[in-house]
Every structure is written in C-alpha cells, then in structure tokens.
Amino acid sequence: MLITAGHIIRFLERVAYTMHTQREELTQLDANIGDADHGTNLDRGFAAVVSKLPTVADKDVGTILKTTGMTLISTVGGASGPLYGTAFIRAAGVLAGVETVNPEQLVAALEAALEGVQTRGKAQRGEKTMIDAIAPGVDVLKAAQGTDEPFLAVAERALAAVEAGMQATIPMLATKGRASYLGERSIGFQDPGATSSFYIAQALFAMLQEAVAQAEVVS
Amino acid sequence: MKKLINTVEDVVKESLEGMAAAHADLIAVHYDPDFVVRADAPIAGKVGIISGGGSGHEPMHGGFVGKGMLDAACPGAIFTSPVPDQMLEATKAVNGGAGVLHIVKNYTGDVMNFELAAELAQAEGIEVAAVIVNDDVAVKDSTWTAGRRGVGTTVLMEKIVGAAAEGGANLAECTRIATKVNDHGRSMGMALTSCIVPANGKPTFDLGENEMEIGVGIHGEPGRTRMELKSAREIVEIMAEAILTDLPFASGDNVLAFVNGMGGTPLIELYIVYNELAKICAAKGITIARHLIGDYITSLEMAGASITLLKLDDELTRLWDAPVHTPALRWGA
Ligand SMILES: Nc1ncnc2c1ncn2[C@@H]1O[C@H](COP(=O)(O)OP(=O)(O)O)[C@@H](O)[C@H]1O
Ligand SMILES: [Mg+2]
Numbered sequence: 001m002l003i004t005a006g007h008i009i010r011f012l013e014r015v016a017y018t019m020h021t022q023r024e025e026l027t028q029l030d031a032n033i034g035d036a037d038h039g040t041n042l043d044r045g046f047a048a049v050v051s052k053l054p055t056v057a058d059k060d061v062g063t064i065l066k067t068t069g070m071t072l073i074s075t076v077g078g079a080s081g082p083l084y085g086t087a088f089i090r091a092a093g094v095l096a097g098v099e100t101v102n103p104e105q106l107v108a109a110l111e112a113a114l115e116g117v118q119t120r121g122k123a124q125r126g127e128k129t130m131i132d133a134i135a136p137g138v139d140v141l142k143a144a145q146g147t148d149e150p151f152l153a154v155a156e157r158a159l160a161a162v163e164a165g166m167q168a169t170i171p172m173l174a175t176k177g178r179a180s181y182l183g184e185r186s187i188g189f190q191d192p193g194a195t196s197s198f199y200i201a202q203a204l205f206a207m208l209q210e211a212v213a214q215a216e217v218v219s
Numbered sequence: 220m221k222k223l224i225n226t227v228e229d230v231v232k233e234s235l236e237g238m239a240a241a242h243a244d245l246i247a248v249h250y251d252p253d254f255v256v257r258a259d260a261p262i263a264g265k266v267g268i269i270s271g272g273g274s275g276h277e278p279m280h281g282g283f284v285g286k287g288m289l290d291a292a293c294p295g296a297i298f299t300s301p302v303p304d305q306m307l308e309a310t311k312a313v314n315g316g317a318g319v320l321h322i323v324k325n326y327t328g329d330v331m332n333f334e335l336a337a338e339l340a341q342a343e344g345i346e347v348a349a350v351i352v353n354d355d356v357a358v359k360d361s362t363w364t365a366g367r368r369g370v371g372t373t374v375l376m377e378k379i380v381g382a383a384a385e386g387g388a389n390l391a392e393c394t395r396i397a398t399k400v401n402d403h404g405r406s407m408g409m410a411l412t413s414c415i416v417p418a419n420g421k422p423t424f425d426l427g428e429n430e431m432e433i434g435v436g437i438h439g440e441p442g443r444t445r446m447e448l449k450s451a452r453e454i455v456e457i458m459a460e461a462i463l464t465d466l467p468f469a470s471g472d473n474v475l476a477f478v479n480g481m482g483g484t485p486l487i488e489l490y491i492v493y494n495e496l497a498k499i500c501a502a503k504g505i506t507i508a509r510h511l512i513g514d515y516i517t518s519l520e521m522a523g524a525s526i527t528l529l530k531l532d533d534e535l536t537r538l539w540d541a542p543v544h545t546p547a548l549r550w551g552a
Contacts, residue, residue, distance in 0.1 A: 014302075034440060074304050077328060079328035081328070120331060175364040182443070183359065
C-alpha cells in the first residue's frame, strides 16, 4: 500500500469537511470549558487550507503538508493554530521530497507530529488536551511496527485508541490550556482539542482504507 | 441574538474600519494581516510597544494605540488570539531601530502565536522582547499548569510602558518596567451574565436570575465558582480580599485602583463598586493614589466588573501621569 499526494489531498478535504459539519459541536465543547471558538477556528483554518491545495496539488507530500501547517498557523489563531500547524510542519519535515508514503514513513511522520505538539504546548499526557487523544494512537502504531499484522488492522486499533483517549479526557482535571482556569469545574467535559484530533484520525483512517482498496484493485 | 451588526463575518473588520474613519489623526489600520498602528509609526530611536489578543475586549487593545501608549495592536477573531503574521507585520511597522516589546496576556494561544512571531521577527534582524501579563488571582498558580490569566493589569502596563518608551527608555528598561507592573498588579473579575459571541449566536453559558460567576476571565467563559447573587458590598469584599492577600498589599501602600466594566454594566454600578473598594482600602491603611473607572477591558456585552490594584512607587506614578493621547485614553496631551 502506498499513499500518494492525491490521497493526502483528499484526506485534507475530508478534514475540512468534518470541521465544517462538526463546527458547532466543537464550539459547544469549547463553550463548556473554554471560550467557544474551537469549531469556528478550525473550520476557518481548514477551509483556508483547502483553498490553497490547488497551488500544491502537483507537489510532493512534504510540500503539501508544510503548506497546510503554515496556512493553519496563519489563519487559525488560538492555541490550536500553532499546535496543529506545528504538527503538520513536523510531519512535513519527515516526508520532505517524498512522492509516495509507505506505512513506516507515515508512522514516523505521526510520531514527529505528536512531538511537535508536545514541544510547542509543553503539555504531558493526562492534562486534558489533544495529546490525550493523539498519543495513544501513536503508541499503537509504534508497538505494531515489525509485526506482520496488516497495517489497516493496526490503523483501526490506533483509531480506537484515539477515540478511547478522547473519551478519557472527560473525567480529567485540566492543567493546560484555557480549561485549566476552571480548576475542578473542568472535570466532566470532553476536551474540544482531543475531539478535533479524533476527527483528523478518522479522516486519516478513511485515507488508508482508500489507499488499500486501490492497491487491491491494482494487484 | 440581537446585535447591532451587519453580518457576523464582518464584525471585526467593519469595527476596525470605523476606528480608522474616526481616529485618522491618531491611528491607521492595516488589513490582511490586520493591525492598528500609530499614524506616525515608526518613530526613529523609540522602542516599539505592541500588544494584541482576541477582539471583543474593546477598547483594548486598538483603542490604546497612540502617543504615550501602544505603537500597534493586533486584533484576532472574537476571543481568539491573533496569528503570528499580524504580530510580525506590526513589529516591522513599528520598528524604529530600538527594538520592539511584545505585551502578551498569559493565554496558551496568545503566548504561542506571539512566540512564533517573535522568532520570525528576530530572524529578520529585529530585536524583540516579550513580557507576559498574569495577574488574575482567581486562577491558582503553579509551575506545571498554564498559570494565571492576564487581565486588567494589561491596560495599566500598556499605559505605563508606553510612557516609558515615549520618554526614551531602551528595550531593557521597558522590559524591566513592564515586569515590575506585572509583579505589582493583581486582578479579579465577576460576571452577572455571559455574553454572545456573534459566530455562535447564543450565550456561552447560562446564569440563573439569582446567580453570579466569581473569578471570570475576559472571554465570556465561566469562572472559578458559581454563587448566589450578593450585594455589591459583599461581592467587592470577596474580590478585594482575594486581591489584597495575594500580593500581599499592606498598610502604607499607595495603589492605583482600576474598576473595570465588562461591557454591560453601567457606570452607576461601577461607582458603587469603587465606593466599596475605597472603604476597604481605607480601613486597611492603603491609599488609593490614582484610579481608573470605566469599560477598558471588556467581554462584549457581559454584565460584570473586575478590580485591579497596582502597587505604585514614584516611577510607576510618574509614568502613569505622563501624557497619553489614544482613542480611548487621553490626558495631558
Ligand atoms: N498546552 C497545550 N498542549 C496541547 N494542547 C493544548 C494545549 N493548550 C490547549 N490545547 C488544546 O487546544 C484546545 C483549544 O483550542 P482552541 O479553542 O482553538 O484555542 P483557545 O484555547 O486558544 O481558544 C484544547 O481543547 C486543547 O486540546
Ligand atoms: Mg477556544
């Protein structure tokens, strides 16, 4: 299975579509424990990404992801703009000049993306942020490396881990981001950033399904 | 939602256009990326002072651009921190060769976006320093959390550091004075209502007829605790107690008392708050040497108020008294 620039473009379009349709849900989650703008921020940012895609559609995967990250930083604002922007730029670093991505490269890129979020935001696991959704998914992908489990099956387990990580933010006490200002009152609400990270993971999984299905048709 | 707007998408832009139309003698507005800049910028040899943050807090920050205060302000979307492109372009526009100071309120988003901008500006050879405002005593401080929010002290810092820069202080001096203001300032806010972010169309939280939120920030978010509504006297006691014990302020101190409206509270109520605050300070032997009362750092149409106390010394008092001429704050000029 190989992921092409075309797959990445459709992945980004899918993310933009989800951020648009889930905009109100994400904003409501942010209204509970933040400032009611997460959905609006990401809808604005990924819409800007989609409008930039035609200028990079014929470029390598690294260039597409770097443009995505820079566009997010320039249009999202808030905490999630620099965090997601850095994540995409770090992934782009791993995939610089790459035309087709194999599973090992994809895992390395996701690992770099997670590291980028951690470096920029200085949050650890358990602080009720997007890291609590992303990190368990990356764990699953890394643990399965070198085994003969089909990559799509691994990815499905990783997606389930992201979803569980997102839900696990509900009982957490926020110690980073705006939700931390609420202290104990942050307990009992799902973190908006962990939720948007789950949607991105869903779109990634859909991209892998598409890439695998196409590989089967070809072979 | 009932608001005096044309379209939700154009709220920030059209308001900036209005400011530009009204105050062309003091400021100019640059679009894409958006920033408000002093009409006479850059001023050769003067340190540039920049702040920024989400919109919805007017007159902060754009209303404080002008002689003796800010050189530029970067307005984000409503309650959303601005993006690095804005601070980078504003930094370049106000750089008079003496460096630029960024005044950043302590919100994760603001801090990260300003950091990115500072890195980019430094890469272009501009000397940039940053001071973080974190004065909200409602938030428990700790080295492993996001820390305290920046609220009312921001306005006082912008005035005082703006005066220092206008008087020729260099970047290190401006940074020292800004840090002193932050170290000497403490705030706390409360809300009687939430507010409606135009893009959402409904209040961020619901508050019962007999309830209030204590320890709110400036983004229409809920506070530390919800309580039964009390008299102004009792509310000010709670807030003053939290502020006074935090620094702590002591008998013999001179302070600047800043009673700020959140946007939906009439001046008649703010004076009741000031009256209670003045009585408490007098009883503790604290002298209110300067004061500021009115809507300066707001949360759209939220009803509520915040109190900021800044411990004054001769330097801070002199800089506070120095002339200022901006759309929202003017004296001596
Ligand atoms: N330090 C951090 N590290 C990782 N993620 C963070 C951090 N601070 C905030 N977040 C994430 O950002 C989300 C909020 O994003 P958003 O609402 O767009 O920005 P803001 O909080 O500035 O309004 C949170 O739900 C959380 O997942
Ligand atoms: Mg938010």
